[in-house]
Amino acid sequence: MSTDIKQKIGLRERKKAKTMASVQMHALRLFRELGYNATTVEQIAEAAEISPSTFFRYFSNKEDVMITDNYDPLLIAAFEDQPPELSPLQAVRNAIMSGMTDMSAEEMETMRERNQLIMTVPALRAATLNNLTQTMQLLTEMVAKRVGLKPDDLAVRTFAGAIVGVNISVMFYYAENPAADFAKLMDEALAKLEDGLPL
Template identity: 55%
Template sequence: MTTTPGLRERKKAKTRAAIQRHALRLFQEQGYAATTVDQIAEAAEISPSTFFRYFPTKEDVVLLDSYDPILIEAVRAQPPELSPVAAIRAAIGDVFKRIPADEWEAERERQELIRTVPELRARQMWQYVQGIDLVAGVIAERAGLPADDLAVRAMAGAVVGVSMAAIPHALESSHDLADYGRVDDALALLEAGLPLPG
Protein backbone atom coordinates (compact mmCIF):
# COMPACT_ATOMS: atom_id res chain seq x y z
CA MET A 1 0.00 0.00 0.00
CA THR A 2 1.44 3.37 -1.00
CA THR A 3 0.80 6.74 0.58
CA THR A 4 0.82 10.17 -1.00
CA PRO A 5 3.62 12.31 0.44
CA GLY A 6 2.45 15.24 2.54
CA LEU A 7 3.00 18.90 1.66
CA ARG A 8 6.14 19.14 3.79
CA GLU A 9 7.71 16.08 2.13
CA ARG A 10 6.81 17.40 -1.33
CA LYS A 11 8.38 20.79 -0.54
CA LYS A 12 11.54 19.11 0.74
CA ALA A 13 11.71 16.97 -2.40
CA LYS A 14 11.34 20.06 -4.60
CA THR A 15 14.07 21.89 -2.70
CA ARG A 16 16.38 18.87 -2.89
CA ALA A 17 15.79 18.57 -6.65
CA ALA A 18 16.39 22.30 -7.17
CA ILE A 19 19.68 22.18 -5.26
CA GLN A 20 20.83 19.20 -7.31
CA ARG A 21 19.77 20.86 -10.59
CA HIS A 22 21.78 24.02 -9.81
CA ALA A 23 24.76 21.96 -8.65
CA LEU A 24 24.85 19.83 -11.78
CA ARG A 25 24.57 22.94 -13.97
CA LEU A 26 27.52 24.55 -12.16
CA PHE A 27 29.56 21.35 -12.39
CA GLN A 28 28.94 21.30 -16.15
CA GLU A 29 29.89 24.96 -16.54
CA GLN A 30 32.99 25.21 -14.35
CA GLY A 31 33.96 21.67 -13.34
CA TYR A 32 33.30 19.60 -10.24
CA ALA A 33 36.49 20.48 -8.34
CA ALA A 34 36.17 24.22 -9.07
CA THR A 35 32.58 24.45 -7.82
CA THR A 36 32.08 25.15 -4.13
CA VAL A 37 29.15 24.45 -1.86
CA ASP A 38 28.84 28.22 -1.32
CA GLN A 39 28.39 28.72 -5.07
CA ILE A 40 25.75 25.99 -5.24
CA ALA A 41 23.91 27.48 -2.27
CA GLU A 42 23.98 30.94 -3.84
CA ALA A 43 22.65 29.63 -7.16
CA ALA A 44 19.85 27.74 -5.37
CA GLU A 45 19.11 30.80 -3.17
CA ILE A 46 19.70 28.92 0.07
CA SER A 47 22.30 29.11 2.82
CA PRO A 48 25.25 26.70 2.93
CA SER A 49 23.81 25.28 6.16
CA THR A 50 20.57 24.50 4.30
CA PHE A 51 22.62 22.73 1.61
CA PHE A 52 24.14 20.49 4.28
CA ARG A 53 20.71 19.69 5.72
CA TYR A 54 19.85 18.12 2.37
CA PHE A 55 23.27 16.79 1.32
CA PRO A 56 25.96 15.80 3.85
CA THR A 57 28.74 16.38 1.28
CA LYS A 58 29.28 17.88 -2.16
CA GLU A 59 29.57 14.33 -3.50
CA ASP A 60 26.08 13.50 -2.28
CA VAL A 61 24.48 16.22 -4.41
CA VAL A 62 25.67 14.32 -7.50
CA LEU A 63 25.08 10.82 -6.21
CA LEU A 64 21.46 11.34 -5.16
CA ASP A 65 19.47 9.09 -7.52
CA SER A 66 15.90 10.33 -7.74
CA TYR A 67 14.88 7.14 -9.55
CA ASP A 68 15.55 4.83 -6.60
CA PRO A 69 12.40 5.73 -4.62
CA ILE A 70 10.34 5.77 -7.83
CA LEU A 71 11.57 2.27 -8.70
CA ILE A 72 10.85 0.96 -5.21
CA GLU A 73 7.29 2.32 -5.37
CA ALA A 74 6.88 0.77 -8.83
CA VAL A 75 7.99 -2.63 -7.44
CA ARG A 76 5.47 -2.28 -4.60
CA ALA A 77 2.73 -1.57 -7.16
CA GLN A 78 3.32 -4.79 -9.12
CA PRO A 79 0.75 -7.61 -8.81
CA PRO A 80 1.46 -9.80 -5.76
CA GLU A 81 1.53 -12.99 -7.83
CA LEU A 82 4.72 -11.87 -9.62
CA SER A 83 7.98 -13.29 -8.34
CA PRO A 84 10.36 -10.71 -6.82
CA VAL A 85 12.60 -10.64 -9.90
CA ALA A 86 9.61 -10.43 -12.27
CA ALA A 87 8.23 -7.53 -10.20
CA ILE A 88 11.59 -5.74 -10.37
CA ARG A 89 11.81 -6.25 -14.14
CA ALA A 90 8.27 -4.96 -14.64
CA ALA A 91 8.97 -1.93 -12.42
CA ILE A 92 12.14 -1.03 -14.31
CA GLY A 93 10.25 -1.26 -17.60
CA ASP A 94 7.39 0.86 -16.28
CA VAL A 95 9.67 3.59 -14.95
CA PHE A 96 12.26 3.90 -17.70
CA LYS A 97 9.86 3.86 -20.64
CA ARG A 98 8.19 6.97 -19.18
CA ILE A 99 11.34 9.08 -18.81
CA PRO A 100 11.13 12.14 -21.11
CA ALA A 101 14.09 12.73 -23.44
CA ASP A 102 15.24 15.91 -21.65
CA GLU A 103 15.11 14.20 -18.26
CA TRP A 104 17.07 11.25 -19.62
CA GLU A 105 19.70 13.63 -21.02
CA ALA A 106 20.10 15.22 -17.57
CA GLU A 107 20.50 11.74 -16.05
CA ARG A 108 23.06 10.81 -18.70
CA GLU A 109 25.04 13.95 -17.85
CA ARG A 110 24.90 13.10 -14.13
CA GLN A 111 26.21 9.61 -14.82
CA GLU A 112 28.94 11.02 -17.07
CA LEU A 113 30.06 13.33 -14.25
CA ILE A 114 30.21 10.36 -11.85
CA ARG A 115 32.21 8.40 -14.41
CA THR A 116 34.84 11.13 -14.83
CA VAL A 117 35.40 12.19 -11.19
CA PRO A 118 37.38 9.54 -9.26
CA GLU A 119 35.90 10.30 -5.82
CA LEU A 120 32.39 10.06 -7.22
CA ARG A 121 33.17 6.73 -8.89
CA ALA A 122 34.46 5.34 -5.61
CA ARG A 123 31.38 6.49 -3.70
CA GLN A 124 29.10 5.06 -6.40
CA MET A 125 30.57 1.61 -5.80
CA TRP A 126 29.59 1.94 -2.14
CA GLN A 127 26.11 2.93 -3.27
CA TYR A 128 25.80 -0.39 -5.08
CA VAL A 129 26.43 -2.13 -1.75
CA GLN A 130 23.79 0.05 -0.10
CA GLY A 131 21.47 -0.82 -2.99
CA ILE A 132 21.35 -4.39 -1.67
CA ASP A 133 19.64 -3.08 1.48
CA LEU A 134 17.15 -1.11 -0.61
CA VAL A 135 16.27 -4.07 -2.84
CA ALA A 136 16.18 -6.46 0.14
CA GLY A 137 13.65 -4.20 1.83
CA VAL A 138 11.15 -4.29 -1.02
CA ILE A 139 11.67 -8.05 -1.67
CA ALA A 140 11.06 -8.72 2.03
CA GLU A 141 7.85 -6.66 1.95
CA ARG A 142 6.51 -8.64 -1.00
CA ALA A 143 7.50 -11.98 0.53
CA GLY A 144 6.35 -11.21 4.06
CA LEU A 145 9.83 -11.90 5.43
CA PRO A 146 12.27 -9.85 7.49
CA ALA A 147 14.73 -7.77 5.46
CA ASP A 148 17.68 -9.55 7.09
CA ASP A 149 16.47 -13.00 6.00
CA LEU A 150 19.40 -14.72 4.26
CA ALA A 151 17.35 -15.76 1.21
CA VAL A 152 16.02 -12.21 0.84
CA ARG A 153 19.50 -10.69 1.04
CA ALA A 154 20.96 -13.29 -1.34
CA MET A 155 18.27 -12.50 -3.89
CA ALA A 156 18.81 -8.75 -3.46
CA GLY A 157 22.56 -9.24 -3.92
CA ALA A 158 21.92 -11.29 -7.06
CA VAL A 159 19.65 -8.57 -8.49
CA VAL A 160 22.24 -5.85 -7.86
CA GLY A 161 25.09 -8.08 -9.06
CA VAL A 162 23.55 -9.12 -12.37
CA SER A 163 22.49 -5.50 -12.98
CA MET A 164 26.09 -4.34 -12.53
CA ALA A 165 27.45 -7.22 -14.61
CA ALA A 166 25.06 -6.39 -17.45
CA ILE A 167 26.83 -3.08 -18.04
CA PRO A 168 30.54 -3.90 -17.78
CA HIS A 169 31.50 -0.62 -19.46
CA ALA A 170 29.38 1.57 -17.16
CA LEU A 171 32.38 3.16 -15.46
CA GLU A 172 34.40 3.56 -18.69
CA SER A 173 31.95 4.98 -21.23
CA SER A 174 28.83 7.09 -21.59
CA HIS A 175 25.57 6.06 -20.00
CA ASP A 176 22.97 4.95 -22.54
CA LEU A 177 19.27 4.15 -22.22
CA ALA A 178 19.91 0.92 -24.14
CA ASP A 179 21.90 -0.25 -21.10
CA TYR A 180 18.59 -0.86 -19.33
CA GLY A 181 17.67 -3.38 -22.01
CA ARG A 182 20.81 -5.32 -21.07
CA VAL A 183 19.86 -5.08 -17.40
CA ASP A 184 16.44 -6.55 -18.21
CA ASP A 185 18.08 -9.37 -20.20
CA ALA A 186 20.36 -10.10 -17.23
CA LEU A 187 17.44 -10.11 -14.80
CA ALA A 188 15.58 -12.47 -17.14
CA LEU A 189 18.56 -14.85 -16.90
CA LEU A 190 18.47 -14.55 -13.11
CA GLU A 191 14.74 -15.28 -13.13
CA ALA A 192 15.42 -18.40 -15.21
CA GLY A 193 18.08 -19.63 -12.78
CA LEU A 194 21.10 -18.25 -14.68
CA PRO A 195 21.33 -21.00 -17.30
CA LEU A 196 24.49 -21.03 -19.38
CA PRO A 197 24.17 -21.44 -23.16
CA GLY A 198 25.31 -24.61 -24.81
Protein backbone atom coordinates in the same frame (compact mmCIF):
# COMPACT_ATOMS: atom_id res chain seq x y z
CA MET B 1 -3.03 4.10 4.96
CA SER B 2 -5.73 5.70 2.80
CA THR B 3 -5.40 6.22 -0.94
CA ASP B 4 -5.48 10.01 -0.41
CA ILE B 5 -2.55 9.85 2.04
CA LYS B 6 -0.60 7.58 -0.32
CA GLN B 7 -1.22 10.00 -3.19
CA LYS B 8 -0.09 12.99 -1.08
CA ILE B 9 3.05 11.18 0.01
CA GLY B 10 3.70 10.17 -3.58
CA LEU B 11 3.29 13.76 -4.77
CA ARG B 12 5.58 15.05 -2.01
CA GLU B 13 8.23 12.44 -2.86
CA ARG B 14 7.97 13.23 -6.58
CA LYS B 15 8.34 16.97 -5.88
CA LYS B 16 11.41 16.30 -3.72
CA ALA B 17 12.90 14.09 -6.44
CA LYS B 18 12.32 16.83 -9.04
CA THR B 19 14.01 19.45 -6.83
CA MET B 20 16.98 17.17 -6.28
CA ALA B 21 17.23 16.51 -10.02
CA SER B 22 17.23 20.27 -10.65
CA VAL B 23 20.08 20.83 -8.17
CA GLN B 24 22.00 17.97 -9.76
CA MET B 25 21.51 19.46 -13.21
CA HIS B 26 22.99 22.80 -12.07
CA ALA B 27 25.82 21.02 -10.27
CA LEU B 28 26.67 19.05 -13.41
CA ARG B 29 26.82 22.22 -15.48
CA LEU B 30 29.23 23.77 -12.96
CA PHE B 31 31.33 20.61 -12.83
CA ARG B 32 31.64 20.78 -16.64
CA GLU B 33 32.55 24.46 -16.59
CA LEU B 34 34.76 24.66 -13.48
CA GLY B 35 35.74 21.05 -12.78
CA TYR B 36 34.43 18.86 -9.98
CA ASN B 37 37.13 19.76 -7.42
CA ALA B 38 36.91 23.52 -8.05
CA THR B 39 33.12 23.73 -7.67
CA THR B 40 31.77 24.67 -4.23
CA VAL B 41 28.44 23.93 -2.56
CA GLU B 42 27.78 27.69 -2.43
CA GLN B 43 28.19 27.94 -6.21
CA ILE B 44 25.81 25.02 -6.75
CA ALA B 45 23.20 26.53 -4.41
CA GLU B 46 23.45 29.92 -6.12
CA ALA B 47 23.06 28.36 -9.58
CA ALA B 48 20.01 26.37 -8.42
CA GLU B 49 18.57 29.52 -6.80
CA ILE B 50 18.41 27.99 -3.35
CA SER B 51 20.25 28.80 -0.13
CA PRO B 52 23.15 26.67 1.06
CA SER B 53 20.97 25.60 4.01
CA THR B 54 18.32 24.35 1.56
CA PHE B 55 21.05 22.49 -0.32
CA PHE B 56 21.99 20.72 2.92
CA ARG B 57 18.39 19.65 3.47
CA TYR B 58 18.74 17.51 0.35
CA PHE B 59 22.46 16.62 0.31
CA SER B 60 24.99 16.22 3.11
CA ASN B 61 27.98 17.28 0.96
CA LYS B 62 29.16 17.84 -2.60
CA GLU B 63 29.64 14.11 -3.26
CA ASP B 64 26.05 13.46 -2.27
CA VAL B 65 24.76 15.75 -5.00
CA MET B 66 26.01 13.21 -7.53
CA ILE B 67 25.30 9.90 -5.80
CA THR B 68 22.04 10.55 -3.97
CA ASP B 69 18.58 10.55 -5.41
CA ASN B 70 15.14 10.40 -3.88
CA TYR B 71 13.70 7.65 -6.02
CA ASP B 72 13.81 4.95 -3.30
CA PRO B 73 10.31 5.76 -1.95
CA LEU B 74 9.01 5.70 -5.53
CA LEU B 75 10.70 2.33 -6.11
CA ILE B 76 9.16 0.92 -2.93
CA ALA B 77 5.68 2.16 -3.89
CA ALA B 78 6.02 0.77 -7.44
CA PHE B 79 7.28 -2.57 -6.07
CA GLU B 80 4.42 -2.85 -3.59
CA ASP B 81 1.93 -2.14 -6.40
CA GLN B 82 3.12 -5.14 -8.44
CA PRO B 83 0.61 -8.02 -8.74
CA PRO B 84 1.25 -10.84 -6.23
CA GLU B 85 1.46 -13.48 -8.96
CA LEU B 86 4.69 -11.97 -10.31
CA SER B 87 8.00 -13.43 -9.16
CA PRO B 88 10.13 -11.17 -6.94
CA LEU B 89 12.46 -10.54 -9.89
CA GLN B 90 9.60 -9.63 -12.22
CA ALA B 91 8.22 -7.29 -9.55
CA VAL B 92 11.61 -5.58 -9.05
CA ARG B 93 12.12 -5.30 -12.82
CA ASN B 94 8.68 -3.75 -13.35
CA ALA B 95 9.18 -1.34 -10.44
CA ILE B 96 12.57 -0.18 -11.74
CA MET B 97 11.29 0.23 -15.27
CA SER B 98 8.17 2.13 -14.18
CA GLY B 99 10.40 4.65 -12.40
CA MET B 100 12.44 5.18 -15.56
CA THR B 101 9.46 5.60 -17.86
CA ASP B 102 8.27 8.48 -15.64
CA MET B 103 11.57 10.35 -16.05
CA SER B 104 11.72 13.31 -18.43
CA ALA B 105 14.33 13.57 -21.17
CA GLU B 106 16.07 16.22 -19.05
CA GLU B 107 16.17 13.90 -16.03
CA MET B 108 17.56 11.09 -18.18
CA GLU B 109 20.29 13.41 -19.50
CA THR B 110 21.15 14.44 -15.93
CA MET B 111 21.37 10.76 -14.98
CA ARG B 112 23.69 10.10 -17.94
CA GLU B 113 26.02 12.93 -16.94
CA ARG B 114 25.95 11.86 -13.28
CA ASN B 115 26.90 8.35 -14.28
CA GLN B 116 29.79 9.61 -16.44
CA LEU B 117 31.12 11.71 -13.58
CA ILE B 118 30.70 8.94 -10.98
CA MET B 119 32.59 6.47 -13.13
CA THR B 120 35.49 8.89 -13.75
CA VAL B 121 36.00 10.52 -10.30
CA PRO B 122 37.45 7.96 -7.84
CA ALA B 123 35.94 9.63 -4.74
CA LEU B 124 32.48 9.52 -6.32
CA ARG B 125 32.90 5.91 -7.40
CA ALA B 126 33.80 4.93 -3.82
CA ALA B 127 30.86 6.90 -2.39
CA THR B 128 28.55 5.22 -4.89
CA LEU B 129 29.55 1.80 -3.59
CA ASN B 130 28.33 2.83 -0.14
CA ASN B 131 25.10 4.13 -1.68
CA LEU B 132 24.56 0.84 -3.52
CA THR B 133 25.07 -1.05 -0.25
CA GLN B 134 22.14 0.92 1.16
CA THR B 135 20.11 0.13 -1.97
CA MET B 136 20.88 -3.56 -1.45
CA GLN B 137 19.56 -3.35 2.11
CA LEU B 138 16.40 -1.66 0.84
CA LEU B 139 15.92 -4.44 -1.71
CA THR B 140 16.39 -7.16 0.90
CA GLU B 141 13.69 -5.61 3.09
CA MET B 142 11.25 -5.16 0.19
CA VAL B 143 11.73 -8.66 -1.17
CA ALA B 144 11.77 -10.37 2.24
CA LYS B 145 8.42 -8.80 3.07
CA ARG B 146 6.96 -9.92 -0.27
CA VAL B 147 8.10 -13.55 0.03
CA GLY B 148 7.63 -13.94 3.79
CA LEU B 149 11.30 -14.40 4.72
CA LYS B 150 13.60 -12.45 7.01
CA PRO B 151 15.82 -9.73 5.48
CA ASP B 152 18.94 -11.51 6.74
CA ASP B 153 18.03 -14.72 4.87
CA LEU B 154 20.98 -15.66 2.64
CA ALA B 155 18.76 -16.28 -0.40
CA VAL B 156 17.14 -12.85 -0.02
CA ARG B 157 20.52 -11.14 0.37
CA THR B 158 21.90 -13.02 -2.63
CA PHE B 159 18.88 -11.95 -4.68
CA ALA B 160 19.36 -8.29 -3.69
CA GLY B 161 23.09 -8.55 -4.41
CA ALA B 162 22.36 -9.87 -7.90
CA ILE B 163 20.08 -6.88 -8.61
CA VAL B 164 22.74 -4.45 -7.36
CA GLY B 165 25.34 -6.30 -9.46
CA VAL B 166 23.19 -5.81 -12.54
CA ASN B 167 22.95 -2.11 -11.71
CA ILE B 168 26.74 -1.79 -11.38
CA SER B 169 27.36 -3.62 -14.65
CA VAL B 170 24.89 -1.35 -16.45
CA MET B 171 26.49 1.77 -14.93
CA PHE B 172 29.92 0.73 -16.22
CA TYR B 173 28.57 -0.20 -19.66
CA TYR B 174 26.62 3.07 -19.87
CA ALA B 175 29.71 5.12 -18.92
CA GLU B 176 31.56 3.48 -21.83
CA ASN B 177 28.57 3.79 -24.20
CA PRO B 178 26.86 7.08 -23.27
CA ALA B 179 24.76 7.14 -26.44
CA ALA B 180 22.97 3.96 -25.32
CA ASP B 181 19.48 4.01 -23.80
CA PHE B 182 19.96 3.44 -20.04
CA ALA B 183 16.42 2.20 -19.46
CA LYS B 184 16.75 -0.30 -22.31
CA LEU B 185 20.13 -1.48 -21.00
CA MET B 186 18.71 -1.99 -17.52
CA ASP B 187 15.69 -3.86 -18.84
CA GLU B 188 17.89 -6.12 -21.01
CA ALA B 189 20.28 -6.81 -18.13
CA LEU B 190 17.42 -7.67 -15.75
CA ALA B 191 15.91 -9.90 -18.45
CA LYS B 192 19.24 -11.76 -18.69
CA LEU B 193 19.20 -12.25 -14.92
CA GLU B 194 15.63 -13.48 -15.12
CA ASP B 195 16.66 -15.98 -17.82
CA GLY B 196 19.43 -17.38 -15.61
CA LEU B 197 22.27 -15.35 -17.17
CA PRO B 198 22.77 -17.43 -20.34
CA LEU B 199 26.07 -16.67 -22.08
